[in-house]
Amino acid sequence: MILSTGLACSILVGGFILLVILRVPVAFALGIATIPIVALDIRLTPFIIIDRMFQSYNSFILLAVPFFLLAANLMNSGKITNKLIDLARVLTGWMPGGLGHVNVSVSMLFAGISGSSTADAAGCGKILIPAMIEEGYDRRFAVAITACSAVMGVIIPPSILMIVWGGVMQVSVGALFLAGAVPGFLIGFSLMATVYGFAKVYNYPITLKPSFGAIWTAFRGAALAMLTPVFVIYGIVAGIVTPTESAIIAAAYSLFLGLVVYRTVKPKDVGPILYETGRFASISLFAIGTASVFGWLLAYYNVPRLIITFMTDMDFGMIGTCLVIAFLFLFFGLFIDAIPTIIILGTVLLPVATAAGIPPVVFAIIGIISLAFGLVTPPYGLCLLISASIGEINVVKVMREVAIILVPMLLILLLVILFPQIALWLPNTLMPNAFN
Numbered sequence: 001m002i003l004s005t006g007l008a009c010s011i012l013v014g015g016f017i018l019l020v021i022l023r024v025p026v027a028f029a030l031g032i033a034t035i036p037i038v039a040l041d042i043r044l045t046p047f048i049i050i051d052r053m054f055q056s057y058n059s060f061i062l063l064a065v066p067f068f069l070l071a072a073n074l075m076n077s078g079k080i081t082n083k084l085i086d087l088a089r090v091l092t093g094w095m096p097g098g099l100g101h102v103n104v105s106v107s108m109l110f111a112g113i114s115g116s117s118t119a120d121a122a123g124c125g126k127i128l129i130p131a132m133i134e135e136g137y138d139r140r141f142a143v144a145i146t147a148c149s150a151v152m153g154v155i156i157p158p159s160i161l162m163i164v165w166g167g168v169m170q171v172s173v174g175a176l177f178l179a180g181a182v183p184g185f186l187i188g189f190s191l192m193a194t195v196y197g198f199a200k201v202y203n204y205p206i207t208l209k210p211s212f213g214a215i216w217t218a219f220r221g222a223a224l225a226m227l228t229p230v231f232v233i234y235g236i237v238a239g240i241v242t243p244t245e246s247a248i249i250a251a252a253y254s255l256f257l258g259l260v261v262y263r264t265v266k267p268k269d270v271g272p273i274l275y276e277t278g279r280f281a282s283i284s285l286f287a288i289g290t291a292s293v294f295g296w297l298l299a300y301y302n303v304p305r306l307i308i309t310f311m312t313d314m315d316f317g318m319i320g321t322c323l324v325i326a327f328l329f330l331f332f333g334l335f336i337d338a339i340p341t342i343i344i345l346g347t348v349l350l351p352v353a354t355a356a357g358i359p360p361v362v363f364a365i366i367g368i369i370s371l372a373f374g375l376v377t378p379p380y381g382l383c384l385l386i387s388a389s390i391g392e393i394n395v396v397k398v399m400r401e402v403a404i405i406l407v408p409m410l411l412i413l414l415l416v417i418l419f420p421q422i423a424l425w426l427p428n429t430l431m432p433n434a435f436n
Contacts, residue, residue, distance in 0.1 A: 003041045008301040011036050012294065026336055027283065030344075031290035034297055049293050056292035056343075057285065060244055061167035066281035067247035068160050071228070072119035073273050074254035075110070079264040080225045081123045084109045087222040090210040092192070097199025098207030099132045100145050101192050107149035108156060108188045109222075112229035113250070115160045117153035117375050121146060121383040125390045133391070137204055143391035144401035147384040148409065149191055151372040154338070156184030158232045158250070161368050163243050164288070165342050169350060171360050173243045174236040176368075178426035179361045183369060183416050190408035224261060228253055237430055284339055291340035295347045304348045311352050321356035322366055322417040325349055329367045333374020337382075341371055361427060362420040369413050376402055 003011075012033055019029035038044045075081055085106045092101035103124065110120045125146045132142035154161045157177030166173035198204065210218075232250050235241040241249065258265030265273075298304070316324060328349065332341045346367055353363040375383040378395060384402065388395045416422050 001040060002043060003037065003301070005301045005303065005306065008037055008041070009298070009303055011040075012297060016294070020335060026340060027287035027290050030287070030294045030340060034290075034293050037297055052293045052296050053289040056289050059167050061163060061173070061242070062285065062288065064163045064244040064247035065160055065284055066277060067244070067251045068115040068158060068163070069119070069281050069284075070274070070277040071113065071247070071250040071254045072116045072123070073277050074251065074258050074265065075113060075225070076119060076123035077258065077265055077269060077273050080254070080257060080262065081106075081110065082127065083218075083222045083225055083262075084113075085124065085127060087218040087226075089207060090215045090218040093207035094209050095192075095196065095199075096206060097195045097204040099128065099135055099137065100141070100195035100199065100204065102207065103128050103132070103142075103145050104149045104188055104191045104195060107152050108185065109226070111153045111156035111184065112158070112233075113225065113254075115153065115158040115163070117150045117372065117383050118386060120153040121150035121386040122390075124150070125387050129387065129391045135205060135207070138202065138401075139391055139393055140398045140401045141198060141202075143384075143387045143393055143398050144405055145191070145195060146390075147376045147381075147387040147398075148402060148405045149188070150383045150387070151375050151409075152184050152188055154372050154375075155180050155187060155369055157181055158229065158236075158243075158246070159368070160284075161338055161342065161371065162364070163247075164339050165346065165364050165368065166243070168343055169346060169360065169364065171364055172427075172431065174233075174239075175361050175427040175431050176364055177233055177236060178430055179365050179423040180368065181426055182422055183365060183412060186412045186415070186422070187369075187409050190412055191405065194405050194408055224257055284337075287337060287340045288343060291343035294340075295344040298344065298348055304351050307348060308352050308355055312355060316356070318356050318358060319417065321352065322358060322362075325353060325358075325363065326366050326370045326413060326417060329370035330373060333371045333380065334377050335380055336374075337380065338368075338371040338374065341374075342367065359420065359424065362416075362423050365416060365423040366413070369416065373406065373409065373413075376406065 015033035015036060016029050019032055020026065034049060038046060038049055088102045088106035088109060092105045095101050106124055107120050110124060129142045129146055133139050157180050159180060162176040162180060163173055165171065166176055228250055231253065232246040235246045236243055311321060328345060332345050374380055384395055388398055
């Protein structure tokens with residue numbers, strides 16, 4: 001038989017939702033949901049599905065994902081995160097709520113190195129959450145600010161999500177990196193303003209008033225680590241290296257710092273680090289394959305065209321379409337990992353954004369920021385789950401603080417929608433021919 005668009009879409013989406021409710025891992029749920037379609041429609045064969053999966057993996061740019069994960073794991077295992085925390089402490093510890101500001105600022109620093117929010121939540125959280133609780137901060141606030149600040153890991157460049165987005169949507173990764181910088185730092189500053197408000201209300205302490213010697217020592221200790229984003233971002237923007245090559249450089253440089261410079265990584269530690277990196281990377285890459293098949297089937301049955309027709313008939317305009325896109329990414333981010341969502345929802349909404357006149361880079365930044373917030377919102381909320389586990393507290397008890405902290409972050413997203421030049425200014429200035 002030949003399936004209609006409505007029936008095929010119902011089977012795909014309904015099957016996927018049912019499998020997620022039954023707690024089947026998302027990557028497997030996406031693949032299993034396609035089986036009934038292939039079995040029922042005589043135009044499709046298993047070989048077509050296998051070929052689509054292979055085509056999704058046959059991408060040089062996606063090799064950057066495991067290497068950036070490796071760089072993040074090496075930074076955490078090599079105690080390089082501690083040096084970033086020392087630097088953040090002397091830069092922001094003098095303000096009311098000092099350790100809260102340290103938490104936010106070290107996430108901004110770590111985001112410029114790792115490209116991974118979960119690595120940020122795990123690496124920084126293990127140190128800062130116990131330290132904040134010991135200094136008298138409310139456990140709920142310590143967990144909430146750690147989880148929320150970790151989302152900057154995929155917004156401030158380099159970003160694994162931006163690499164995946166660029167590879168899937170054929171958008172310049174360098175332009176995406178530049179476009180994420182200003183919104184990412186605005187989110188960081190909004191978080192620091194929120195910490196200041198909490199500190200004034202709950203009388204949280206100042207951590208320290210550093211001397212010039214302490215500032216110099218912290219800068220000297222973290223300087224080599226802070227060269228990583230310079231290598232990565234400058235190399236891509238200047239056209240010297242590809243995103244994949246920059247990820248390899250970041251991983252090799254992190255290994256060099258850990259083994260030779262700081263000597264905090266032993267040769268015997270390299271094997272377990274590589275194993276953990278491979279394990280996490282395989283999960284992400286398998287999800288890319290199954291999500292690509294799922295998204296291709298939606299396109300095969302003309303679902304994107306129907307959505308374009310509907311949105312055009314509704315006449316939302318550019319701003320209205322941006323708001324709808326942000327809402328859809330925020331909603332999907334509640335339940336699904338960001339990478340499969342980019343491949344499924346992003347590819348479906350790309351023609352919608354194009355029809356509404358939304359620049360591809362702005363569409364990407366709206367989608368990535370919205371998906372980043374999904375890392376701290378249940379039931380998925382991976383950064384929140386990691387932070388709550390470190391803080392030894394139930395996720396439900398943290399939700400009030402998370403909701404309060406998310407409000408100014410959502411306002412930054414709204415600003416990007418209303419004033420897209422916030423995202424476009426840097427790529428417009430430094431890479432004028434790369435983002436159209």
